Amino acid sequence: MILSAAISGLAARPVRVEATERPAAEPISIAGLGEAAAREARVRVQAALASTGESSPQGVVIRCEGASSTSATALDLAIALAAAVPRPSRRIAAFADLSLAGELRPVRGVLVAVEALRGLADAIIVAPDNASEAALIEGAPVVVARTLADALRFARGDDCACTRVDQPPRLAPPTASRNCDLSDVRGLPVARRALEVAAAGGHNLLLVGPPGAGKTMLARRLPGLLPRLTYPEALEVTRVHSVAGLNVGGGLVSSRPFRAPHHSTTPPGIVGGGAPTARPGELSLAHHGVLFLDELPEFSRSALESLVDPLATGEVTLARASGTVRYPASALVVASMLACPCGHAPSRRCRCSAADRARYASRVPPALLDLFDLRVTLEPSMLGEPQDAREPERSAAVAARVLAARTRAAKEPPPADLLDQSARTTLAPLNGQTARRALRVAKTLMVLDGETAIAHAHLDEALALTGGHGQGSS
Template identity: 40%
Template sequence: MSGFGRADCVVLRGMQGVGVQIEVHASAGLPVVHIVGLPGPAVQQARHRTWSAIARMGLTAPSGRVVINLTPASLPKAGTHFDLAMAIAVLRAGGVVPPDDGQTALLGELGLDGRLRPVAGTLPLARAAAEAGARRLVVPTASVDEASLVEGLRVLGAASLAHAAALLGAELDPEPVEPVPGPPAPERARSELDLADVVGNREAVDALEIAAAGAHHLLMVGPPGAGKTMLAMRLPGILPPLTQQQALDVASVRSLSGQAPSSGLDLLPPFEHPHHSATAVALVGGGSGTIRPGAAARATHGILFLDEAPEFPRAVLDMLRQPLESGTITLDRAAVSATFPAQFQLLLAANPCPCGLLGTGDCTCAPMARRRYFGRLSGPLLDRIDLRVRVDRVTLGADGTGLDGAPRRTTADASGRVAEARARAARRLHGTGWSAMGQVPGPWLRRHLPLAPAVLAPLEQALERGAITMRGLDRSVRVAWTIADLDGADAPSSTHVGGALALRKGIPA
């Protein structure tokens, strides 16, 4: 006796998915199961989970020779999310479940007891299934909320294999089982941090506001205790909220990392803060079988904050140079290539020397040690940093202000100014796909938004002296546009250009 069954699933290559059809042919012969179509180790092991789950659910699997083919056969398959689709295809080959309708995809890992377990990457998998033409998706109960974030997809939750078979038309009355819970959602509490907590350092606060308004990269250098980390932690609060599409991208990357959103989309820009002992794989992503995103990808549409930046290995830091230019990270392995989004703002904090006291009068470091320490930040990386600012220690005045006597700026004030500046930039860049001046390429800027020679004179003189590169000139022009937007000006003036140049050369490269 022979039988044939199909089921639809998807496989991810980075953030992009490809539809996979699972075909099962059962025929008479010695009981044996063959899985073909470049299955990875987890897919090969699915045969044991599938037959155990079918038996535990009281269902009947084909008893003869079974061949399971995963098409397209030329594409490597990895992950445990194929389990449910393989089990349903086997049950269809045995006549337990009716034939597929061609519009239903299945995702989920099987336990030996037949219960369905959520898998990492459910959200991008669900998006890929919808793009592949699926109109209905069956997932573990714990993954329903996450998969439901994809519009135009009817999501059905199943606690077990028997429940999934019943949803697909099998004549079953499955017994209730306790669903397997999903991973907890990460806590987000940074929105309560207020910029008014920062005392003094008006120039650093101004630079933070400029960075937020134009999506510019920022380097802060100062002694320990000056407030660099405090400033960095308050940057997400003054950034504009994410759009629905951006929030979906962020949630998809988090899902691939095993962090499932509890409900709805988080519109607060992400903030990644890896320790300086992080490896290259932890920072940019990697893996041999399944390629996972790193901190740079998880920070997309948000901030990647590297505290004590010179303590990071130089080779690890230099891996950020390509993502800073392209906005994506492509990881190539022998059998597969994966691309992740990496449109992040880089925020660096550093001490000026090994002891951190340079400029305070108490530094004991030799000149060579100072150069060697700060030299861990390579010139090509620093050339991609738009803003460089010194953060000094301050004392508290009697009225609660800093030494400069200026009132403290609140997060509400700063976020309002940033929103207005972003709105001006968005109107200027309408139809280009960019939303902030820090995203605009230099050639487009020179061609479509040229400045008068007199306005550009300070930058051209710095370029002739070798004080900045051509990339530095373009980035300074972008900063000048952002400063003009914050001031409500229609175009940068010489003052705005001078301010941009001063911020670029605020810390020696």
């Protein structure tokens, strides 16, 4: 018996692959998989076995117990081993695909598969391109084989070129933000402040302004302002990217993700889904990082609506015939939009009617707009306008303030308990939604300023950053 694994969401369950010899028309027949999946697996496994030069099995029935009926992904190696070595020298698990020439091919989801198989096997055989990911699981007996011939020799206990994988260093320093520093941004003091507040308080940020106002440039600099990922966070991000098939050849994802899907991306592309297995979408790929939605109103209504619940709860739930799949979705969202369809508002070059503007704004569902605490309007002339002669601040300096603010904010009571008398007076005439948003942001401003109470000035700045000025009582 050889063990393997079946992936479902961010978890895997063990699969038992067992062979019984039985005279049959086919050299190998496979039970426990769907018809198409079994047929494809059989073709690959027979070709790969033939490539080793060994005599082919004559009539072997392989039973895959616990596998998904629609997909044989990553079971190839286990099937080939079970067919050729029904009684291996030790408890062996295998998680790799095979090429027709008998090479081990990398697969998605190795991290969660190895997590599920650790403790059940004396060796877990993976492809070379999956080695650094598999090695992330502490204490897992990971063995790398390049070819099926090597894996067969290993399973029999013979000499082979297989290698045991060593544990990698716990957390390598992130490398991504080197070319994306906040000091590249000249001027734009309000937008810079909004980025810092977004990072410190975890507030979603809507940037409104014409093309060329620096919206994309600003969004790309947000991950560099966030604290470094902790090891458990990095492992969580790696798990999502691995299951999505994006981490082949990689080890630990140690930088905060930045995802910028095009506005033509479908709802399954945004929040996850697809057949036969529900894969994570862009929102989950941005987990613990930043999701940038450029030209927000250009996304389809269904894509935008699909974001509302996951953003509110921090989790994507996908209902499948085979059960429910959940993916984490705790991302900071930055979105951009024009102030009007022609893009020139508020300048006099804008020729849009009030109705045009209303129609454009209404393309974004109100429930989604409500999830943006920060709304900042940019003008084209603002980019590159130096506010003073000093060098712009670097990302590292801002990130240090963000980290200190996050640490402090976690210890403070809810914002309503922090108001001083002047702030209470400012807050009184505001309506519920506007007041709640302004309060959340004012608390972030308070901790960023190193103060212990929310004052009138914090609320005033919060109202400017949330677009709440002029939306008094209603």
